[in-house]
Amino acid sequence: MDLSDSPSEAAFRHEARTFLEQHVHEVPADLSDESDEAESIPVRKKWQRTLFDNGWAAITWPERHGGRGLGPVEQIIWNQECVRAKTPSSINIVGIGMAGPAIIEHGSDEQRDRYLSRILSGEEIWCQLFSEPNAGSDLPALATSAKRDGDEWVVNGQKVWSSAAHFADWGILLARTDSSVPKRKGITFFLVDMTTPGVTVRPLRQMNGKTHFNEVFLDDVRIPDGNRVGEVGGGWGVATTTLLHERMAVGGSMGVFNMDDLIGLANSRGDVSPHERDLLARTYIYDRCLELLNARVMSKLAHGEIPTAEGSIAKLALTRMLAAAANTALSILGPRAIAEPGIWQNLFLITPGIRVGGGTDDIQRNMIAERVLGLPRDEDESRTLPFDQLRRN
Ligand SMILES: Cc1cc2nc3c(=O)[nH]c(=O)nc-3n(C[C@H](O)[C@H](O)[C@H](O)COP(=O)(O)OP(=O)(O)OC[C@H]3O[C@@H](n4cnc5c(N)ncnc54)[C@H](O)[C@@H]3O)c2cc1C
Incomplete structure (x- = not known):
């Protein structure tokens, strides 16, 4: 290669x-x-x-x-x-990486004229209203409902982990418009103005003290039918476009860590112990392995292939490398690590979230098991049963 x-x-x-x-x-x-x-x-x-x-x-x-x-x-x-x-x-990660591509591929000309250039210029910031308290890894199980009322849809439900919703102008929303069909078939994709009456955004505080994401409550929120993207019941297909782009965005998020900065931290200390040298060497090896995995992903993309299994392996390698980097930095910093805030402390605190966002470690392992090892899929009757006949919490 x-x-x-x-x-x-x-x-x-x-x-x-x-x-x-x-x-x-x-x-x-x-x-x-x-x-x-x-x-x-x-x-x-x-x-x-x-x-x-x-x-x-x-x-x-x-x-x-x-x-x-x-x-x-x-x-x-x-x-x-x-x-x-x-x-x-x-x-505008959601705007450029997900909302825009969905509107380009599945939207109307009016929607393209209305939204696209404002997304690119950063005039309007977007968030993703997909996950719910009972629908994360199993996103098609979402229960937020949209009921047609003339030229409008009336939406009720709750979303969670909605990054940037507290300053976003618009959201891409998945809602259930038909419960009598299997779960993937009754979902519709909407664009929602975050200032619409009935939208309540409540920030969630994370362990690093920041409020990166939010709970979003939707109570009788009225969305014009003109803000629907794609067919009624065709929302899962539209969402798949955005999730593919999300995986690309996650794959490119290596900027959270720079190996040279970690080596710089060690050099600035001067008295790095043999144990810390060992940690540094391990982190360096993980970093190089990840670089090579990413090169494999790039090579497949260059040949027009979709690197699904490689993407899963690279995401697992990324989270392992970030955890190693954060632990190494904290060991080098010693007691200073808890005495003051800083980029390494922040990396330590955000790494668990990176393991979850964009598909958890377990979900990546399932994909590797099915696509690389050829193991059978879990039996899942919820794929074929009507949504309103599924057992839910
Ligand atoms: C930093 C961050 C930002 C996010 N931003 C957004 C956003 O902007 N918009 C949005 O809609 N969502 C967002 N999310 C939500 C994210 O997509 C979900 O957290 C993720 O899909 C996991 O869903 P869950 O939290 O409901 O966990 P669950 O799906 O309930 O999983 C709980 C545990 O069970 C395991 N598990 C679940 N299913 C299986 C299975 N089939 N096999 C084996 N193990 C399994 C999981 O690995 C996990 O350990 C964000 C999350 C994070 C961490």
Whole structure:
């Protein structure tokens, strides 16, 4: 397997790096996940506007919709260059990675005209209203209902773990419009204005003290039928488009950790013990293995294949590597680790969440068991029984 860039990939990497080197100074260098949201959101919105103004807001969107019309390999190269340049994290991950692609592929012309450029410019921020208290790994079991009333739908239910919902302008919503058919067949996909009466957003505090995600309550929320994407009952197909893009976005989120920074931390201490040297070496090996796994993913993508099993293996490797990095850093920091906040302490506290978001470790293992080892799927009568005949909590 040749791991070097092809001539066209190298040219794209050079163009991306040149742009980032010219513009990254426009945002503060010390902006991190530690930064206060009141400070970081305007900066990340401004950065999004800079990307939009210069044609870098969406690598894989078609050119006629404001993207670059390139493929997933270029997307990964762009992600790598953003990590290298230490750009702020994207303010509109759901908008660009999920809502936009769903609207482009399944939406109407009116919807494309209304939403797409505002997503790219960062004028309107989006969140994903999919997971529910009883529907996470088994997302098709969602129970939030939407009932038709003339030209509107009336939505009732509860969503949870909705990242960024506390500052989002719009949400992509999955709701059940028919309970008399099997669970995947009765779901419809909507766009919901987060200021609609009946939408209540309640932030959830995490163990790092931040409120990254929220509970969202929907009480008699009226959504115009014009905000439906795709057919009534066709929402699972639309959601699959967004979940595929979500996996790509997760696969590209390596920017949460940089091996050179960890080596820099060790060097700044001077008296690193043999045990800590051992931890560092292990983390380095995990990091290199992950790099090679990602190269395999890129190679498959470049050949037009969908790397589902490799993606699962890479996600498991990522969480193992992040846990090793956080433990190593905390060991090097010693008592200072609990005396003050910092990026390593934050990494330690957010890694359990990364194991869960975008498909838990167990779900990744199930996919590897089925797709690599060829083991049979679990028996699951809920795939075929009507939703209203399923036993639920
Ligand atoms: C940081 C973060 C951000 C998120 N952002 C969003 C968001 O913006 N919007 C949104 O809609 N959701 C979001 N989520 C929710 C996320 O998609 C779910 O948490 C995830 O799908 C798991 O669902 P759950 O939490 O309900 O756990 P469950 O599905 O209830 O799982 C509980 C446990 O059971 C295990 N388990 C479940 N099913 C199986 C199985 N078949 N085989 C073996 N083990 C199994 C799981 O691995 C887990 O350990 C986010 C989550 C995190 C952590």
